[in-house]
């Protein structure tokens with residue numbers, strides 16, 4: 503086995519020499535990378551600023567308080583918790599804060615684009631709580647509000663509604679979904695893991711005013727270190743804090759919290775808004791390019807996108823999702839196979855792929871670059887070897 507230093511160098515090379523369209527990834531800045539590699543990793547700091555179980559937390563307290571203040575400012579929220587180790591941990595903490603084991607929750611179906619932490623049978627969420635799921639309409643591919651409302655009517659014991667998705671290309675009307683949830687006596691939680699950067703930049707409706715709790719990842723569109731974060735109203739502040747620590751975690755990752763603070767500083771700068779605008783414009787350019795090549799070969803779900811991702815039914819190519827993922831991977835183009843709503847194929851194959859714009863946009867790509875990338879994808883799918891073109895494309899960005 504090569505040394506770890508060698509493997510890190512190879513991974514760095516891979517990341518900068520491939521066309522990466524994985525919608526949930528991004529490239530962090532040197533400032534964020536450096537913050538993670540600091541001596542704060544040596545520090546134990548169970549508790550919260552000013553209330554720790556360990557001594558020597560004077561600088562740790564300042565780091566975490568700074569991150570909390572910036573998160574509150576960025577999301578215009580009354581309270582923030584920056585300790586969750588991941589998006590999934592954020593969700594488990596939110597459930598622990600809001601409901602009791604055995605309580606009923608309404609959430610978005612995994613097979614229609616939801617997340618495993620929204621009640622999958624094999625996840626802690628699905629083991630501890632009773633989930634019922636809504637999906638998208640077969641005709642429009644958009645969240646089926648009738649089914650959402652019907653399930654709330656049929657299940658008057660639903661305590662909590664969870665919205666948010668991993669593979670859904672359209673804007674989510676949190677305001678409307680929250681109003682319907684409240685009419686039926688349920689609390690409302692928004693998981694903005696994928697779109698937190700768009701929300702922070704005003705490129706997607708913010709759920710902060712209408713949701714009881716908002717959870718997120720920090721490593722997707724918002725372009726921070728791997729981790730999670732929660733913002734909420736003061737009403738749930740202490741419940742959320744207790745659910746994160748000691749409810750579900752021990753000591754926080756102080757080095758990662760420092761990196762989250764660096765991420766938040768960046769997200770408050772004007773060029774971050776510009777970046778997120780370009781992310782959306784670039785995703786739209788990809789949707790358009792697929793459709794222009796051949797809408798039967800590449801059926802863009804919902805006909806386009808409002809966010810950073812495009813979902814494509816690729817059965818018209820004669821190949822399934824995993825075949826496309828592997829074939830493109832060999833040409834150094836990374837996408838992921840994805841279930842599409844009402845997918846007839848098993849999860850190991852799937853009828854779709856998901857492509858996203860955050861990574862290449864961070865490298866400076868604009869609409870015409872994304873059109874080129876989609877054309878390269880089509881040539882690769884047609885059997886051409888495009889590895890050299892992929893390589894020179896990446897060099898043209900640098």
Ligand SMILES: *Cc1c(COP(=O)(O)O)cnc(C)c1O
Pocket residue numbers: 526588589590591593616617619666667668669693695696719729730
């Ligand atoms: C990515 C994601 C998460 C969290 O994922 P982690 O890998 O645990 O950070 C949670 N919810 C949704 C909707 C997601 O897309």
